[in-house]
Amino acid sequence: MSKPYPMNIGSAADASGVSPKMIRHYEAMGLMPKVARTPSGYRTYTQDDVHVLRFIRHARDLGFGVDAMASLLSLWRDRRRPSAKVKALALAHLERLDVKIAELVAMKNTLASLAAHCHGDDRPQCPILEELAQDGHMGRHA
Amino acid sequence: MSKPYPMNIGSAADASGVSPKMIRHYEAMGLMPKVARTPSGYRTYTQDDVHVLRFIRHARDLGFGVDAMASLLSLWRDRRRPSAKVKALALAHLERLDVKIAELVAMKNTLASLAAHCHGDDRPQCPILEELAQDGHMGRHA
DNA sequence: GGAAACCTTGACATCATGGCAAGGTCAAGC
């Protein structure tokens, strides 16, 4: 093995992909259980702790928020969970992702069509600024 | 006219679509010029001020950050601006949007494929949790 | 024993926004 357990926070960070800062942060906010300490106060991480950290990082990489991660963790720990509950969390998050993506795509489309009509030369005339300066809401153009 | 100028911050907010809170915020951070005040300290907004606020809201609605909005505003005010500068800002922002969209779509795809394989019933077995609990990085699955 | 690398906590920053609180102001009704 490359690292013996238990490890300090830095090694746990390397092993899990979660920064020391975020590990402490998750601990402070109650997402991570409080791990053991050495007599001098250093946090020590077992293999199980590192597994939890990895779980958290994976969930975070999928964009789950802290609340959802807490729910996922408790389902993970519950060997009798119904998979339906996990799926429900996933679908809810997918919904959030879709909404966010749609927003960004709408911005992108609007901006792209404005930019397409902008000469992009030394002349000051520019449909982008004209649109931004317009009175009502935006939209309705190419 | 529905509202006489000058107006108080609340009316300016209604007229521009930027909340009073954010108007003060933009002013404090220097994005908005400091507007006139009544003797008692109330901010007063002219039609021009409201136009600036609308411009800001439109830019914000397109996802521009504060720095980019400041640049756009100064280009807007410069009647001799080259449209190329505006276009460059727009294209840079489009790039950011594309990156963000790609990230979210990647999350969505991963999560959707995991969810598709989850029974979503009373059984505890669930590929979503299994994936999150996995050791290495995520990816490589349907 | 001293230096380097690590750990601790805590404070502050980001970005855009909301909320709350304590207090001043203004307009309208009685």
Added chain:
DNA sequence: GCTTGACCTTGCCATGATGTCAAGGTTTCC
């Protein structure tokens, strides 16, 4: 003229996920 309610002021705290910096204790290795 006074009360009431709506509006304004400033300022602080919170979000979410992360980073930075600082000041100080610990461990490790030479």
